Amino acid sequence: MGPIVRSPRINRRVALSGLAVVTAAAGLLPPGPARAQAAATTDPLASWNDGATKRAITDFVARVTREDGADYVKPAERVAVFDNDGTLWAEHPMYFQLAFALDRVKALAPLHPDWTDTQPFKAVLEGDMKTLAGLGDRGAIEVITATHAGMSTAEFETVVTDWLATARHPRFKRPYTDLVYQPMIELLAYLRANGFKTFIVSGGGIEFMRPWVERVYGIPPEQVVGSSIKTAFEMRDGRPVLFRLPQVDFIDDKTGKPVGINEHIGRRPIAAFGNSDGDLEMLQWTTLADGVRLGVIVHHTDAEREYAYDRATPFGRLDKALDAAVANQWTVVDVKRDWMRVFPFEAS
Amino acid sequence: MGPIVRSPRINRRVALSGLAVVTAAAGLLPPGPARAQAAATTDPLASWNDGATKRAITDFVARVTREDGADYVKPAERVAVFDNDGTLWAEHPMYFQLAFALDRVKALAPLHPDWTDTQPFKAVLEGDMKTLAGLGDRGAIEVITATHAGMSTAEFETVVTDWLATARHPRFKRPYTDLVYQPMIELLAYLRANGFKTFIVSGGGIEFMRPWVERVYGIPPEQVVGSSIKTAFEMRDGRPVLFRLPQVDFIDDKTGKPVGINEHIGRRPIAAFGNSDGDLEMLQWTTLADGVRLGVIVHHTDAEREYAYDRATPFGRLDKALDAAVANQWTVVDVKRDWMRVFPFEAS
Numbered sequence: 040m041g042p043i044v045r046s047p048r049i050n051r052r053v054a055l056s057g058l059a060v061v062t063a064a065a066g067l068l069p070p071g072p073a074r075a076q077a078a079a080t081t082d083p084l085a086s087w088n089d090g091a092t093k094r095a096i097t098d099f100v101a102r103v104t105r106e107d108g109a110d111y112v113k114p115a116e117r118v119a120v121f122d123n124d125g126t127l128w129a130e131h132p133m134y135f136q137l138a139f140a141l142d143r144v145k146a147l148a149p150l151h152p153d154w155t156d157t158q159p160f161k162a163v164l165e166g167d168m169k170t171l172a173g174l175g176d177r178g179a180i181e182v183i184t185a186t187h188a189g190m191s192t193a194e195f196e197t198v199v200t201d202w203l204a205t206a207r208h209p210r211f212k213r214p215y216t217d218l219v220y221q222p223m224i225e226l227l228a229y230l231r232a233n234g235f236k237t238f239i240v241s242g243g244g245i246e247f248m249r250p251w252v253e254r255v256y257g258i259p260p261e262q263v264v265g266s267s268i269k270t271a272f273e274m275r276d277g278r279p280v281l282f283r284l285p286q287v288d289f290i291d292d293k294t295g296k297p298v299g300i301n302e303h304i305g306r307r308p309i310a311a312f313g314n315s316d317g318d319l320e321m322l323q324w325t326t327l328a329d330g331v332r333l334g335v336i337v338h339h340t341d342a343e344r345e346y347a348y349d350r351a352t353p354f355g356r357l358d359k360a361l362d363a364a365v366a367n368q369w370t371v372v373d374v375k376r377d378w379m380r381v382f383p384f385e386a387s
Numbered sequence: 388m389g390p391i392v393r394s395p396r397i398n399r400r401v402a403l404s405g406l407a408v409v410t411a412a413a414g415l416l417p418p419g420p421a422r423a424q425a426a427a428t429t430d431p432l433a434s435w436n437d438g439a440t441k442r443a444i445t446d447f448v449a450r451v452t453r454e455d456g457a458d459y460v461k462p463a464e465r466v467a468v469f470d471n472d473g474t475l476w477a478e479h480p481m482y483f484q485l486a487f488a489l490d491r492v493k494a495l496a497p498l499h500p501d502w503t504d505t506q507p508f509k510a511v512l513e514g515d516m517k518t519l520a521g522l523g524d525r526g527a528i529e530v531i532t533a534t535h536a537g538m539s540t541a542e543f544e545t546v547v548t549d550w551l552a553t554a555r556h557p558r559f560k561r562p563y564t565d566l567v568y569q570p571m572i573e574l575l576a577y578l579r580a581n582g583f584k585t586f587i588v589s590g591g592g593i594e595f596m597r598p599w600v601e602r603v604y605g606i607p608p609e610q611v612v613g614s615s616i617k618t619a620f621e622m623r624d625g626r627p628v629l630f631r632l633p634q635v636d637f638i639d640d641k642t643g644k645p646v647g648i649n650e651h652i653g654r655r656p657i658a659a660f661g662n663s664d665g666d667l668e669m670l671q672w673t674t675l676a677d678g679v680r681l682g683v684i685v686h687h688t689d690a691e692r693e694y695a696y697d698r699a700t701p702f703g704r705l706d707k708a709l710d711a712a713v714a715n716q717w718t719v720v721d722v723k724r725d726w727m728r729v730f731p732f733e734a735s
Contacts, residue, residue, distance in 0.1 A: 115607060192649060236609070249653045259463060260653030261584070262609075270649060272642035272668050279671045281649050288650075294620040301540060301618060301629050302636075303651060305597045305608030320620050323627045 083229040086222040086380040093377065095370040096226070099333040100233050103309065110331040114234035118308040120300060120321060121227070123241035123248060123265075125314040125355035126337050127256060129218040131346040132209060134354055136247050139202050143186035160185070172353070184285035188268055191280040192246060199250045213384065216255050220337075221383045223312075227256055235310070240264045240300055242292035242317050246283075264299040266291045296321035309333065319360040326367060334369035336360060341375040345382070431577040434570040434728040441725065443718040444574065447681040448581050451657065458679040462582035466656040468648060468669060469575070471589035471596060471613075473662040473703035474685050475604060477566040479694040480557060482702055484595050487550050491534035508533070520701070532633035536616055539628040540594060547598045561732065564603050568685075569731045571660070575604055583658070588612045588648055590640035590665050594631075612647045614639045644669035662687065667708040674715060682717035684708060689723040693730070 087093040103112040124130040144154070144163040154160035159178035162170040171178055187195065208215055227237050237258055239248060245265030252258045267288040270281040291299040297320050300308065310333040311318070311325035318336070326334040338357065340347050349357040364371050374381065435441040451460040472478040492502070492511040502508035507526035510518040519526055535543065556563055575585050585606055587596060593613030600606045615636040618629040639647040645668050648656065658681040659666070659673035666684070674682040686705065688695050697705040712719050722729065 115601075118609075245650070245653070253463070261466075261651065263653060267650060270646050272645045272672065274671070277675070279645065279668070279675050281645060281672075297620045297627065297629060298618050302593070302615060303609065305593070305611060320627070323622070324620065324629075327625070327627050 083232065084222070084225050086225055086378060088377055088379050090377060092370055092372050096333070096335070099310065099331065100230070102331050104233050112309055112330070116306065116309065117230075117233070117235040118238065118304060118306050119230050119235045119310040120238045120240045120264075120304075120308045120312070120325065121223070122313040122315070122318045122321070123239050123243055125339065126312055126318075127219060127223050127227075127239070128215070129208075129220075129345055130354045131348070134243070135208075135215045135218075136243050138206065138215070139199070139247065140182050140186045142202060142206060143198070144182060147186070180287065184268070187244065187247075188283045188285040191282055192270060193280070195246055195283055196250050199247055203251055211382075216251055217384055218382060219255055220378070221380045221385070222378045223337075224256065224383065226312075227258070230310070231257065236262065238262045238264060238300075238304060238308075240291065240296050240311075240321060242266055242290070242295075244268075245291070264291055264296075264303045266295075292317045294320045297324035300324065311335070312337070313360065314339065315355040315357050316360045319363055322360065322363070322367070322369060326369065334364070334367060335372060336364050336369055337372045338374065340373050341378075341381065344378075344385075345374070347375075431580065432570070432573050434573055434726060436725055436727050438725060440718055440720050444681070444683070447658065447679065448578070450679050452581050460657055460678070464654060464657065465578075465581070465583040466586065466652060466654050467578050467583045467658040468586045468588045468612075468652075468656045468660070468673065469571070470661040470663070470666045470669070471587050471591055473687065474660055474666075475567060475571050475575075475587070476563070477556075477568075477693055478702045479696070482591070483556075483563045483566075484591050486554065486563070487547070487595065488530050488534045490550060490554060491546070492530060495534065528635065532616070535592065535595075536631045536633040539630055540618060541628070543594055543631055544598045547595055551599055559730075564599055565732055566730060567603055568726070569728045569733070570726045571685075572604065572731065574660075575606070578658070579605065584610065586610045586612060586648075586652060586656075588639065588644050588659075588669060590614055590638070590643075592616075593639075612639055612644075612651045614643075640665045642668045645672035648672065657681065659683070660685070661708065663703040663705050664708045667711055670708065670711070670715070670717060674717065682712070682715060683720060684712050684717055685720045686722065688721050689726075689729065692726075692733075693722070695723075 084093060084097070102108060102110040103117065105111060121127055124134050128135070141163050144160055148154050148160070148164055151160070155164060159171055159174045159181050162168070162174065162178075163182065190198070203214060203216055206215060207213060208218055211218060230237055237256075239252060239256070239258055239262065241248060241264070243265050245263055245267050248263050248265055249260040252263055253260060269284040269286040269288045271284055273280055273282055289295065289299065293316070296318065300321065307328060308325045309330065311322050312335045313322055314337040322334040322336070326332040336357070338349060338361070339345065339355070348355065349361060361371070363369070372378070432441060432445070450456060450458040451465065453459060469475055472482050476483070489511050492508055496502050496508070496512055499508070502512060507519055507522045507529050510516070510522070510526075511530060538546070551562060551564055554563060555561060556566055559566060578585055585604075587600060587604070587606055587610065589596060589612070591613050593611055593615050596611050596613055597608040600611055601608060617632045617634045617636045619632055621628055621630055637643065637647065641664070644666065648669065655676060656673045657678065659670050660683045661670055662685040670682045670684070674680040684705070686697060686709070687693065687703070696703065697709060709719070711717070720726070
């Protein structure tokens, strides 16, 4: 596909001050007077169109931060949790971590001559996604363990970092870390500016995310919750290493998300952001509680600027959670309607 | 035993300004001019006697925080990890969490008439610690699951909070949370004032610590790593709960400590504080790395003010780690020599 055409809706204030907003939100300006001034004179959610969705977010933040208000929440309790795939960055045509795993199979294939006629590796090497999908969870787990285990945590970090530096998204021809959603980057910064602590709670691998999320989202590694494989501590030549074992430790998806939140954060969030049925229980855990809570679902409705999908899709299936959003009064982001800009690289 | 007599060594500066130091370190003063002034005019490590131990700590902090120095570490990487039992609070005559579990068995006994002649409960109810110890890990796990599982996370938090409010330490006749080490409270605050993020990494239960560590240590729940049992997400009467299952999830001790650090923090610490062989691997993981690192072991040498123990003891056994301290140049705190005050309640 060709380059993405920017939505014709232009907010005049943003057009005038776009650069300042983007650089400030992305943490590109140093802290201090320059940045403070940019924040004071521009809309921190400049890539969000005005309307009910944006207002639901800003009203919530106003309520929980107003010190003399009935809904005030002290900063320590302002925990906001974000799914990653499809919520903070794109997830089509496949989860980016899956693209990583397939690329790793190809890179490692010379060391494993038997892979050319052993499934699921044969399917991967032949680009036969249909056969791979037909192998189900067993195939996926074999691919994951062959590409994610058998090395130290430090080695894995290097592999991930190197891949992100060279791999390109098939449609947008850009590094995968360019495929983050600009409105969500602004939202993360806006919440932090209002005393929130922002966490990722993703079905993706915790160690696949940690090498880059601080740079891209401003979220430090200790605020990342994700799926994991087991690791073992060993002394090698007098130096300690953590070795990645081919055993699943924890799947941070569906009912696993509240479990992971409790294990890692130990507080109940007051705001949760997701985009799929994998986020349903996280949204329930966050919102079905006393006090003011915010549940948000990103509904991908814009095939032109990115992708449109919901009830029937292999990645980011949004079905039960979309019904639950109505029942529970969660805020549904309509990407086409609510996001003035989708990706940071779109011209403003 | 009778009341604890304070060590005769008195630092004059501390005697004059003791109240300000204690209140500031314990977070009892509000932020602002009053507190800033107290911090500026007093020694933040006032309960540490001058000498090589204190100097090892302050020299390390000076080196990693000096911006133009070769050993500078940026604040985001200043991760300090602390064992809890025997490092931040006392652990004799038994781990305080074990005292909690034994009290819970007694409290729950009326609901379990069979416990009067079923081990390990019979031994607990009869106060027969010898038989209980003889039942080994199996007995311990039965006591833990009977007292720590079978309820929601919210219910468990209430049980822990209620116990801490009423239980008293057998020797000191005070709430267990009074048995924290004043020098370590000061050290936590001192490190945070120097841009460190402080974490607990304890073999104790993560959910046993979280209800009180923020109040007592200034460490928020999301910075606690510990042992855990499995939890399950369920909807009950339309409300989500996390239910505590009678299954061990993770043991955060020995080789588990580096694993837990990696899982929860995702950064390698630059300073680690422990007191037993259970902390050996955490100290190795922290210190056997490039760059300036600080490893500290608290050696309990003061039977008069608290307890003296090391190589042969059921709780907080310090044997291999004491030898490793010499080999690796870790700093060993000699409680009798290095701590001017042990507990906050000692008169100054």
